[in-house]
Amino acid sequence: MRQRYTSDVLVIGTGGAGLRAAIELHDQGLKVLLVGKRPKADAHTVLAAGGINAALATVDPEDTWAIHAADTLQEGRMLGDPRMVELLCQQAPQAIAELEAWGMPFARTSTGLIDQRYFGAHRYRRTCFVGDYTGLEIINALMREVERRQIPILERAYISDLLHTGNRVNGAYGFWLADQRQFVIESNAVILATGGHIHIYQRSSSRRRENTGDGMALGLHVGAHLADMELVQFHPSGMIFPHELAGTLVTEAVRGEGGQLYNRHGERFMQRYDAERMELSTRDRVALANYTEIMAGRGSEHGGVWLDISHMPASLIRERLPRMVEQFQAVGVDITREAMQIAPTAHYSMGGLKVDPFSHATNVAGLYAAGEVTAGVHGANRLGGNSLAEILVFGRIAGQHAAEYVRQHSEQPVQAAQIQQAAERLAWASQQAGDFQRSLIDQLQQLVWHGAGVVRNEQTLEASLDQLHTLRSQSQQRSVGPADLAASLDLQSMLLTAEATILAALMRPESRGAHQRSDFPATDPLWQRTIVIKPYRDQTEQLRLELTTELIPTASEDVQAAFNQQEYSVAGRLVE
Amino acid sequence: MKVTFRVPRFDAATDFTAKYQIYHVEVTPYTTILDALNIIKEEQDSTLAFRRGSQSGIDGSCGMMVNGRNRLASTTRVMGLNATEIALGPLPGFPVIRDLVVDFDSFFAKDAVMLPYLVTDIAKPEDGKERLQSPKDANRIALAATCNQCGCCTSACPVHWSNGEYYGPSALTRAYRFVEDSRDTAIKARLEIVGSETGVWRCHTIFNCSECPKSIPNGENIQALKRKIMLNKIGLGRIEVKVARTEATV
Ligand SMILES: Cc1cc2nc3c(=O)[nH]c(=O)nc-3n(C[C@H](O)[C@H](O)[C@H](O)COP(=O)(O)OP(=O)(O)OC[C@H]3O[C@@H](n4cnc5c(N)ncnc54)[C@H](O)[C@@H]3O)c2cc1C
Ligand code: SF4
Ligand code: SF4
Ligand code: FES
Numbered sequence: 001m002r003q004r005y006t007s008d009v010l011v012i013g014t015g016g017a018g019l020r021a022a023i024e025l026h027d028q029g030l031k032v033l034l035v036g037k038r039p040k041a042d043a044h045t046v047l048a049a050g051g052i053n054a055a056l057a058t059v060d061p062e063d064t065w066a067i068h069a070a071d072t073l074q075e076g077r078m079l080g081d082p083r084m085v086e087l088l089c090q091q092a093p094q095a096i097a098e099l100e101a102w103g104m105p106f107a108r109t110s111t112g113l114i115d116q117r118y119f120g121a122h123r124y125r126r127t128c129f130v131g132d133y134t135g136l137e138i139i140n141a142l143m144r145e146v147e148r149r150q151i152p153i154l155e156r157a158y159i160s161d162l163l164h165t166g167n168r169v170n171g172a173y174g175f176w177l178a179d180q181r182q183f184v185i186e187s188n189a190v191i192l193a194t195g196g197h198i199h200i201y202q203r204s205s206s207r208r209r210e211n212t213g214d215g216m217a218l219g220l221h222v223g224a225h226l227a228d229m230e231l232v233q234f235h236p237s238g239m240i241f242p243h244e245l246a247g248t249l250v251t252e253a254v255r256g257e258g259g260q261l262y263n264r265h266g267e268r269f270m271q272r273y274d275a276e277r278m279e280l281s282t283r284d285r286v287a288l289a290n291y292t293e294i295m296a297g298r299g300s301e302h303g304g305v306w307l308d309i310s311h312m313p314a315s316l317i318r319e320r321l322p323r324m325v326e327q328f329q330a331v332g333v334d335i336t337r338e339a340m341q342i343a344p345t346a347h348y349s350m351g352g353l354k355v356d357p358f359s360h361a362t363n364v365a366g367l368y369a370a371g372e373v374t375a376g377v378h379g380a381n382r383l384g385g386n387s388l389a390e391i392l393v394f395g396r397i398a399g400q401h402a403a404e405y406v407r408q409h410s411e412q413p414v415q416a417a418q419i420q421q422a423a424e425r426l427a428w429a430s431q432q433a434g435d436f437q438r439s440l441i442d443q444l445q446q447l448v449w450h451g452a453g454v455v456r457n458e459q460t461l462e463a464s465l466d467q468l469h470t471l472r473s474q475s476q477q478r479s480v481g482p483a484d485l486a487a488s489l490d491l492q493s494m495l496l497t498a499e500a501t502i503l504a505a506l507m508r509p510e511s512r513g514a515h516q517r518s519d520f521p522a523t524d525p526l527w528q529r530t531i532v533i534k535p536y537r538d539q540t541e542q543l544r545l546e547l548t549t550e551l552i553p554t555a556s557e558d559v560q561a562a563f564n565q566q567e568y569s570v571a572g573r574l575v576e
Numbered sequence: 577m578k579v580t581f582r583v584p585r586f587d588a589a590t591d592f593t594a595k596y597q598i599y600h601v602e603v604t605p606y607t608t609i610l611d612a613l614n615i616i617k618e619e620q621d622s623t624l625a626f627r628r629g630s631q632s633g634i635d636g637s638c639g640m641m642v643n644g645r646n647r648l649a650s651t652t653r654v655m656g657l658n659a660t661e662i663a664l665g666p667l668p669g670f671p672v673i674r675d676l677v678v679d680f681d682s683f684f685a686k687d688a689v690m691l692p693y694l695v696t697d698i699a700k701p702e703d704g705k706e707r708l709q710s711p712k713d714a715n716r717i718a719l720a721a722t723c724n725q726c727g728c729c730t731s732a733c734p735v736h737w738s739n740g741e742y743y744g745p746s747a748l749t750r751a752y753r754f755v756e757d758s759r760d761t762a763i764k765a766r767l768e769i770v771g772s773e774t775g776v777w778r779c780h781t782i783f784n785c786s787e788c789p790k791s792i793p794n795g796e797n798i799q800a801l802k803r804k805i806m807l808n809k810i811g812l813g814r815i816e817v818k819v820a821r822t823e824a825t826v
Contacts (some may be wrong), residue, residue, distance in 0.1 A: 105757075
């Protein structure tokens with residue numbers, strides 16, 4: 001027998017965005033159910049280290065929400081949605097106060113206020129933090145509130161389909177990872193808080209089997225639109241060796257503390273990319289420089305460049321970068337004496353589900369989204385620390401508006417035919433051999449890395465699109481061997497979101513922030529537009545993607561007045 | 577290097593005793609116990625059951641017994657054990673569900689008893705901003721707050737083995753984290769909970785529980801709770817003092 005759950009609102013994802021949404025829904029008196037495919041206290045959010053931004057003006061009294069918004073939009077190379085960014089920056093201080101009230105052990109100033117530090121290209125110190133495990137403490141704080149409210153959580157439960165009828169969402173279908181038993185959830189509204197899709201890249205700062213783009217794919221299947229899918233943030237420094245750890249972040253603080261970048265000729269190559277700021281240049285620029293050196297054959301034997309901090313006193317390195325010393329010690333590298341080998345790694349999905357800036361509703365009735373799964377805040381380059389603020393602010397807002405929706409719409413019972421359809425997809429997946437599906441995932445990650453990576457052009461993108469179609473048809477042929485339902489479904493979501501990323505990258509004929517096209521190296525002012533992706537079904541009922549563009553509204557006068565006229569150094573501001 | 581793993585196979589639904597199975601895995605200096613289990617599951621035997629989450633020591637999913645000691649599989653490097661034969665086992669002191677997976681329901685239920693959230697009647701500042709806390713007070717709870725409920729400590733506690741009702745070090749550390757939080761005012765309620773029949777007085781300070789992957793000194797935390805209960809009994813508790821100090825830090 002299939003298990004059945006009912007709730008007013010189903011929240012998919014137990015990261016910061018999902019937990020915050022659930023708390024809001026509960027406080028509005030609704031029955032809410034949380035589901036996550038990983039253990040409940042282990043969403044991707046726990047990896048966040050550096051901190052969370054809010055213009056509290058504690059340390060720098062000149063700071064305001066408008067300056068925070070201006071920094072965010074400008075660093076996003078003007079592709080962020082100003083309405084969403086303004087809302088975020090206005091409400092971030094409230095999110096911090098909430099966390100504090102829930103017992104978050106923030107670092108404090110000597111007067112007992114919440115301390116703030118610099119992070120990346122921010123004009124003022126506005127990043128609140130708890131050591132180098134801010135994300136983990138956010139999850140702890142939110143999880144405690146979820147427990148206090150006794151909100152039910154289904155953990156290690158994989159959502160495979162959203163249920164959709166009469167143009168609105170009315171539940172979801174899924175299975176337990178442990179034993180593959182299936183379940184149906186009936187709910188009047190659904191919030192997707194499933195995180196990003198960077199696992200489509202061979203090297204990423206995500207862990208195995210997360211960030212597979214599930215939420216974006218679930219949304220597309222019921223008609224939701226995506227935006228900004230070509231905009232993927234690459235972090236300049238990920239480990240490359242050993243391969244078990246490839247992609248693991250090497251904190252920017254290494255550069256912040258004086259780390260220097262070298263190629264195989266011993267040349268400090270940042271001179272050629274940003275002579276003024278050198279290693280302290282912005283994320284997108286350093287990532288591009290590292291990538292270019294590697295591709296030009298000036299990299300290391302493992303395919304990286306060298307990041308060297310060993311010229312600094314060993315005691316200072318141990319004091320300031322203890323986690324890095326440890327991380328490399330474990331692989332036999334003493335960073336106080338030798339250089340690290342690093343290469344860019346995919347880090348964050350700036351694109352995702354397109355939502356209303358004020359309500360975080362998608363274009364599908366009853367379907368809301370919040371967190372990394374959405375597009376709109378970060379434009380073409382995310383500022384460090386903004387994402388944790390985003391998941392809290394918009395988690396709450398999505399919860400609030402989903403609650404309103406539920407009050408205004410009566411339930412739409414799930415019909416047998418809907419269940420039948422969802423069960424058929426799982427039946428299909430259970431006939432695929434896990435080994436084979438996993439090998440296709442590896443191939444997909446490689447082709448996306450090479451075709452739509454740090455630098456793309458028409459040729460690489462077209463080639464990767466062709467290969468992607470081949471992989472997709474292979475993935476649908478029956479293969480023999482023990483099944484791995486999750487791997488098969490992950491692969492399908494990854495194929496779909498990778499396709500969206502490649503198509504959008506093909507469409508944008510310019511270079512801007514994280515989107516670098518070698519065939520269009522300049523930024524084109526006419527392309528200060530959002531690329532929107534809409535799904536449709538062709539005659540054979542196959543899901544296809546259609547791309548259009550939309551203009552971006554102008555920022556409010558407060559924010560325009562705060563735009564910065566000059567670029568400044570990020571010296572002393574790289575923490576994370 | 578090839579390493580031999582000896583793993584108990586057991587299914588509570590059908591078995592009375594565990595059978596042992598041997599797997600051979602090729603490891604590098606970087607392979608963790610969890611990596612090895614992943615290799616076994618993906619390449620040799622998909623029926624093997626174990627828990628994994630962060631794969632990086634964060635969420636505490638992968639506590640298990642490794643050559644006789646409770647450890648996190650995801651942060652333990654195989655070669656670091658200097659052994660070519662490795663015996664794995666489920667965390668002792670908990671009912672086994674399957675293979676290496678134990679039933680944590682009672683463990684989590686005990687945590688819930690501790691009121692594991694901030695309870696406070698210190699008024700919120702009128703400007704809607706944060707309550708004050710000195711860096712010293714913030715540091716006081718920093719370490720205990722990192723507990724990820726992996727259960728390694730409680731599972732190593734001999735008192736917990738013989739008395740399943742005992743709250744155990746993990747839950748008590750949780751209480752400690754809030755008792756020590758200068759913003760929390762439910763100190764009395766929590767001390768009553770941890771001072772009850774199944775609480776701190778059961779602890780015989782054997783300090784088995786100090787082998788915590790996060791280096792949390794559970795035994796000492798429990799001792800501190802005992803002292804606090806005693807001080808409170810004779811009216812020297814710092815319940816009132818605490819509120820005053822929060823103001824004094826301004
Ligand atoms: C190493 C690292 C450091 C970072 N540092 C910072 C920082 O300092 N500051 C900052 O602001 N940001 C930082 N970020 C980014 C930030 O951590 C993330 O963007 C953010 O946590 C995303 O939160 P979320 O709630 O949207 O999603 P996630 O935390 O990714 O949660 C997604 C949830 O959805 C669930 N899920 C997904 N698919 C399914 C499915 N099919 N069925 C059921 N459940 C599903 C998952 O199990 C999970 O619970 C960092 C990221 C990394 C990787
Ligand atoms: S105190 Fe340490 S060993 Fe015990 S549950 Fe917490 S993290 Fe695990
Ligand atoms: S010190 Fe107390 S809690 Fe820790 S192992 Fe010993 S008896 Fe158990
Ligand atoms: S898998 Fe998360 S702690 Fe080991």
